[in-house]
Amino acid sequence: MSPYKYVGKPIPRADVDKVFGDAIFSFDVTLPGMLYAKLVGATQAHAKIKHIDYSKALQVPGVVAVFTGAEFPQKIGIYAADRDVLAREKVLYYGHPIAAVVAESLEAAENAAELIEVEYEPLPAVFDVKDALKPDAPILHERLAEYKHASFIYPEPGTNIATRVKLRKGDVEEGFAKADVIVEDTYREPLVSQAYLENWVGVARVKSDGTVEIWSSHQSPFAVRELLAASLGLPIGKVIVYHLYTGGGFGGKAGILLEHIPVLLSMKLGGRPVRLELNREENFHYMAQRAGYIFEMKTAATKDGKLIAHQGRYLLDAGAYADYTVNVARSVTFMAFGPYEIPNIHIDTCAVYTNKVPTTAFRGFGLMELFFASEQQIDQLAEKLGMDPVEFRLKNALIPGKSITPTQRRLREDAGAPADTIRRTAELIGWDKPLEKPKEPWKRRGRGIAAFWKGPVQPSSAAASAVVKLNEDGSVDLLVGTGEMGQGTVSALRQIVAEELGIEPEKVRVSPIRSTNLVPYTWQTVGSRGLYSDGQALMRALEDLKSQIRKVAAQIFKVFEDEIEIKDGKAYVKGKPWDSVTLAEIALGYMFPDGETIHGPLIGRGSHVPVQTTFLDPETGAGEPKPFITFGAGAVEVEVDLLNMQVKVIRAATVYDTPVINPGLAYGQVYGGLVMGMGLALTEQLVFDDHGRLLNPNLTDYKVFRAGDIPKEIKAEFLGVGQRNAPYGAKGIGELTMLAWPAAIINAIYDAIGVRVKETPATPDKLLKEIREQKPELLEEVRKQLLG
Amino acid sequence: MSVLVFRTTLPRFEYLRPKSLGEALELKAKYGGDAMILAGGTDLLVDIRMRAKKPKYVIDIKGVKELSELKYVEGRGLEIGSAVTLSEIERSKVVKEKFHVLWDAVRQLADFPLRTRATLAGNIANASPASDSAPALLVLGAEVELSSTRGTRKLPIKKFFKWVKQTYMEPDEMITRIFVPEPPRDSKGMYLKFTRISVEDLSVVGIAGLAANPKEPEKRIVRLAYASVAPTPVLVEEVEEIFKHDKPVKELIREAVEAVKKKTSPITDVRGTAEYRRHLIEFGTAYLLNRLLEVIE
Amino acid sequence: MKKISITLTVNGQKKTVEVTPNERLIDVLRYRLDLRSVKAGCLKGECGSCLVLMNGKPVKSCLILAAEADGSEITTVEGLGSLNKPALIQKAFIEAFGYQCGFCTSGFILLGHWILENMPDASEEEIKEILNGILCRCTGYKQIIEAIKLAQKWKRERK
Numbered sequence A: 001m002s003p004y005k006y007v008g009k010p011i012p013r014a015d016v017d018k019v020f021g022d023a024i025f026s027f028d029v030t031l032p033g034m035l036y037a038k039l040v041g042a043t044q045a046h047a048k049i050k051h052i053d054y055s056k057a058l059q060v061p062g063v064v065a066v067f068t069g070a071e072f073p074q075k076i077g078i079y080a081a082d083r084d085v086l087a088r089e090k091v092l093y094y095g096h097p098i099a100a101v102v103a104e105s106l107e108a109a110e111n112a113a114e115l116i117e118v119e120y121e122p123l124p125a126v127f128d129v130k131d132a133l134k135p136d137a138p139i140l141h142e143r144l145a146e147y148k149h150a151s152f153i154y155p156e157p158g159t160n161i162a163t164r165v166k167l168r169k170g171d172v173e174e175g176f177a178k179a180d181v182i183v184e185d186t187y188r189e190p191l192v193s194q195a196y197l198e199n200w201v202g203v204a205r206v207k208s209d210g211t212v213e214i215w216s217s218h219q220s221p222f223a224v225r226e227l228l229a230a231s232l233g234l235p236i237g238k239v240i241v242y243h244l245y246t247g248g249g250f251g252g253k254a255g256i257l258l259e260h261i262p263v264l265l266s267m268k269l270g271g272r273p274v275r276l277e278l279n280r281e282e283n284f285h286y287m288a289q290r291a292g293y294i295f296e297m298k299t300a301a302t303k304d305g306k307l308i309a310h311q312g313r314y315l316l317d318a319g320a321y322a323d324y325t326v327n328v329a330r331s332v333t334f335m336a337f338g339p340y341e342i343p344n345i346h347i348d349t350c351a352v353y354t355n356k357v358p359t360t361a362f363r364g365f366g367l368m369e370l371f372f373a374s375e376q377q378i379d380q381l382a383e384k385l386g387m388d389p390v391e392f393r394l395k396n397a398l399i400p401g402k403s404i405t406p407t408q409r410r411l412r413e414d415a416g417a418p419a420d421t422i423r424r425t426a427e428l429i430g431w432d433k434p435l436e437k438p439k440e441p442w443k444r445r446g447r448g449i450a451a452f453w454k455g456p457v458q459p460s461s462a463a464a465s466a467v468v469k470l471n472e473d474g475s476v477d478l479l480v481g482t483g484e485m486g487q488g489t490v491s492a493l494r495q496i497v498a499e500e501l502g503i504e505p506e507k508v509r510v511s512p513i514r515s516t517n518l519v520p521y522t523w524q525t526v527g528s529r530g531l532y533s534d535g536q537a538l539m540r541a542l543e544d545l546k547s548q549i550r551k552v553a554a555q556i557f558k559v560f561e562d563e564i565e566i567k568d569g570k571a572y573v574k575g576k577p578w579d580s581v582t583l584a585e586i587a588l589g590y591m592f593p594d595g596e597t598i599h600g601p602l603i604g605r606g607s608h609v610p611v612q613t614t615f616l617d618p619e620t621g622a623g624e625p626k627p628f629i630t631f632g633a634g635a636v637e638v639e640v641d642l643l644n645m646q647v648k649v650i651r652a653a654t655v656y657d658t659p660v661i662n663p664g665l666a667y668g669q670v671y672g673g674l675v676m677g678m679g680l681a682l683t684e685q686l687v688f689d690d691h692g693r694l695l696n697p698n699l700t701d702y703k704v705f706r707a708g709d710i711p712k713e714i715k716a717e718f719l720g721v722g723q724r725n726a727p728y729g730a731k732g733i734g735e736l737t738m739l740a741w742p743a744a745i746i747n748a749i750y751d752a753i754g755v756r757v758k759e760t761p762a763t764p765d766k767l768l769k770e771i772r773e774q775k776p777e778l779l780e781e782v783r784k785q786l787l788g
Numbered sequence B: 001m002s003v004l005v006f007r008t009t010l011p012r013f014e015y016l017r018p019k020s021l022g023e024a025l026e027l028k029a030k031y032g033g034d035a036m037i038l039a040g041g042t043d044l045l046v047d048i049r050m051r052a053k054k055p056k057y058v059i060d061i062k063g064v065k066e067l068s069e070l071k072y073v074e075g076r077g078l079e080i081g082s083a084v085t086l087s088e089i090e091r092s093k094v095v096k097e098k099f100h101v102l103w104d105a106v107r108q109l110a111d112f113p114l115r116t117r118a119t120l121a122g123n124i125a126n127a128s129p130a131s132d133s134a135p136a137l138l139v140l141g142a143e144v145e146l147s148s149t150r151g152t153r154k155l156p157i158k159k160f161f162k163w164v165k166q167t168y169m170e171p172d173e174m175i176t177r178i179f180v181p182e183p184p185r186d187s188k189g190m191y192l193k194f195t196r197i198s199v200e201d202l203s204v205v206g207i208a209g210l211a212a213n214p215k216e217p218e219k220r221i222v223r224l225a226y227a228s229v230a231p232t233p234v235l236v237e238e239v240e241e242i243f244k245h246d247k248p249v250k251e252l253i254r255e256a257v258e259a260v261k262k263k264t265s266p267i268t269d270v271r272g273t274a275e276y277r278r279h280l281i282e283f284g285t286a287y288l289l290n291r292l293l294e295v296i297e
Numbered sequence C: 001m002k003k004i005s006i007t008l009t010v011n012g013q014k015k016t017v018e019v020t021p022n023e024r025l026i027d028v029l030r031y032r033l034d035l036r037s038v039k040a041g042c043l044k045g046e047c048g049s050c051l052v053l054m055n056g057k058p059v060k061s062c063l064i065l066a067a068e069a070d071g072s073e074i075t076t077v078e079g080l081g082s083l084n085k086p087a088l089i090q091k092a093f094i095e096a097f098g099y100q101c102g103f104c105t106s107g108f109i110l111l112g113h114w115i116l117e118n119m120p121d122a123s124e125e126e127i128k129e130i131l132n133g134i135l136c137r138c139t140g141y142k143q144i145i146e147a148i149k150l151a152q153k154w155k156r157e158r159k
């Protein structure tokens, strides 16, 4: 049980308006005099644009203008400015936006869009990462050398390499020489979609003084502001970004999205408001999806079950534009492998351009994908050693205060409890208990486990700030810059305010609309950092507010400030709660009986920057990339049906080391992350044909799990091992809840039928193919049962 | 087109809502292929938005009383008007008890909110190879009633489908009713739907099976029909013949599976590879026959 | 394109609107009648963000023409209750954390409401069967199911 009044309890969410139809999303924003924009996509994967004819489109009644890439020389991008506003000179993927129509109605814009004609000169295209790395590969970005990029991104002009990342720890050759068992394997994961439910939408206008205003569906209002200003050459002070409720992001709305398009269109059209809304098919083509992966791994252990060396070549299929993918490449490199100590590590990672849809972040920032590979390596090593997979993991789990991480730092003493989460997860899934035998002989059960670790991959300067204002009715307005996309950070922050001031959570208000000119700065709403970073800023803001309360109360009661206690929305002299002032009475300062007034409105402010995080050495990766790490593990029991090749997750168990502010919210993340992770393990993938055409840009064939697919039993626990400088010890979990599942599920399939699927998703047709290759006798058994 | 345009709005068409069947047929006679029937709209509105269909006129038949009846006459069978929704069929006790294979297919078709609108006639008229109701109607030997101002004709369902999304309906015709004859006495029916996730998906392979008198060879009736294994839904007529033979059941099942393999030509698409579909055809058919013939539970 | 005048009873109020044949029910509810709880996630019948009750039955309003809906009764979450007077199902969604981003939420609440009204004793399996028609990307469905079960329990206790 939580020792606190509010923290640690399932207090209802702050955003109850979502239940009554009162919530406003960017999708709901319309402005008077608004125009509608429509994007037009290319029908070639790689081609020179010879001519665009939009004369017919201009004749459609209601059409105001048509624009092509020629009019927009700006380059957009978070870590490397590689993205054109609309394709210029060349199109780089099938669906690449090539023109924009603006009209008085969406219908007119769409009618006109259908009349645009483009003449292309096809160029050879490259869809496979390995092909894209060949010396004679077609090059997507001939001007890579000219692109502006962050200092920690290393593009290689003349190639398709968007960045290369290296990690060196110890000496792998020496490690392999001492090894008793070595497992060498390759794992693949396709491009997938974040598939949030609210497609991207943005409404922009430019005021007569040049101020740009944008209402859009994004995660991080301040990142949008910064990147809009930087790429359009505007002063930050002239850009206002409105954050409303966002209908899911999962990394897919992390940085700047298409905000620049309606802004630029509005600029061209005298500032009139322009709305660009994507439908589902467009969202699949025009928004960045998640990269594809190839992990080539060679991992070694000694007879006594100790990991000794790991070598990796990690390739990310970045698509036409690399957005966050170049930073995801750093994430998978610096985390290197699972939460284990390995003395010798050598990793080379490349993010590579191909003629496919652009890619960006996805919940977990590459680590779910990494662990899909590394946690299979672990199981394969355990098997070779004849060791139980849980025991093998426990033997190698990182030890806080002792182990050296891949980036050559000692894991801090209060980093968490890696081994305990693995141990407890195994208990919850019943690791040592015999498996139930399904009554149909063609169904087989198996169990699998995977461990994980993660912290935010952010610059060492990623700041946050918070303001708390006391109102004259004793309620509090909490101002933070973090986005609300369902994860519930602001609800948890609200609980902290309530706890610290001793007022009911309902008395703490967080405005659903946060505009960058009214709320304090936070770097981004990504990396599970919100509660930790904004939470620390908030703790300081509350400390600031409380010191003001103490100051005023001390004057009222004529005592020293440190004698004042703040509790239950009141301030009083310690031990004398019967004689108190309410927060309401002093919200605007305090008036003595003679009219003299002191202090004025009470308002607390707090700032935060991560401590002890540093740049990383470009040659070795050495340094401290993370302000915190959350540890955990997940295990599943699956049932493989050899008749239809479907895999069902029957039960799941998962444990995290961190304490939680609100179990209702935390379990929500756990369940959501589980079902999403199951989807990525078993069904989700973007399918392209030989011409690079996306074959499933819709929810009919981009298959997302539904209520009937969820496991019968889900057990989750939080061990409550806090980190010292975290708010109430709590570290982030939003992404962590997804990291275990593909690996655990694939390991469980192997346990059930002895067939290893090294490529996600393990769709029925892929499983059939693998069974035929690895263990055809399984099919013969079933055939005999059915056909005699 | 040299550009991709994914529409949000629907392109223009006229909306017509006849109050009687006569009026509906007049409209169809007048506009022919330019006019499309709107029943539940769950296929049509998607196709219109995606520009797969470009009607100038849309004829909404939900106001036509004559088409809204679901009737059962003992001995004659079921009569399902073309405006009857799948929900109504699903809720019908008679359908569940006597026409179980149809009920089983309908309850697995799309999802609950969709079935409150979608119709059986629409599912057939749409002529998707993945139609879930078609295999059930095929094993039940249903007939499609087609009407126009020229008159009315009945087409056995196995003669209705021409190719992917094409039927033998004339441009001025519409489906008015679907007749399902009384199935053989004491027959059992089942629809096996293989999907990528356990619910709400188009079939990767669908198999409808009907069996009566499993233990008596000469009176034995076994029929199988398939979705998503060929350009149209298919009834494998050879199966019925095979099961008239007096041989051990397992042997008959093997022969039936071979016959089905010959009659089907699955392809690879986003929903599954041809290889996987062939596997489902083999194992699925064998499983279904084992169940229907009461070899297994 | 001829304009068509249609009358809808939306959340108990009669509304007459002039529509064009190519307008959908979702378009009219969202943009003519300002019921923004009706969302669009796919316009293809897959997601159910556009789900409303039409004559008491759950339907996906992106696959219905406005003209088809003439004369019908429509219920959206705005019509179920408000913060001061929440419907049972809305209270249960708050209590059981049955939502996250909220984009799918109207659809799930309306389905939950339909279940309470029409199948108050629905089992967990039956609840799932009905929820299968629509998508949520955030919650993993578990707390949605729990919310509906909680509302069922409250309803039983009240009786």
Ligand SMILES: Cc1cc2nc3c(=O)[nH]c(=O)nc-3n(C[C@H](O)[C@H](O)[C@H](O)COP(=O)(O)OP(=O)(O)OC[C@H]3O[C@@H](n4cnc5c(N)ncnc54)[C@H](O)[C@@H]3O)c2cc1C
Binding pocket: B036, B037, B038, B039, B040, B041, B042, B043, B044, B045, B046, B082, B108, B109, B110, B111, B114, B117, B118, B119, B120, B121, B122, B123, B124, B125, B126, B130, B131, B132, B133, B173, B174, B175, B176, B200, B201, B202, B203, C044, C045, C046
């Ligand atoms: C999300 C989703 C899931 C789906 N899942 C499935 C599934 O699992 N299995 C499956 O089989 N289908 C599925 N469908 C397809 C569709 O729902 C069914 O085919 C449905 O039965 C169509 O019926 P309808 O009344 O809505 O047809 P409509 O859309 O009204 O019509 C379909 C076509 O048939 C024509 N038509 C309709 N009625 C007549 C008539 N009386 N005479 C002549 N022509 C007519 C129309 O002009 C149109 O071309 C799904 C669709 C969606 C959107």
Ligand code: FES
Binding pocket: C039, C040, C041, C042, C043, C044, C045, C046, C047, C048, C049, C050, C051, C060, C061, C062, C063
């Ligand atoms: S918008 Fe209607 S079902 Fe998705």
Ligand code: FES
Binding pocket: A197, A247, A248, A486, C099, C100, C101, C102, C103, C104, C105, C135, C136, C137, C138, C139
């Ligand atoms: S709560 Fe976000 S999609 Fe359901």
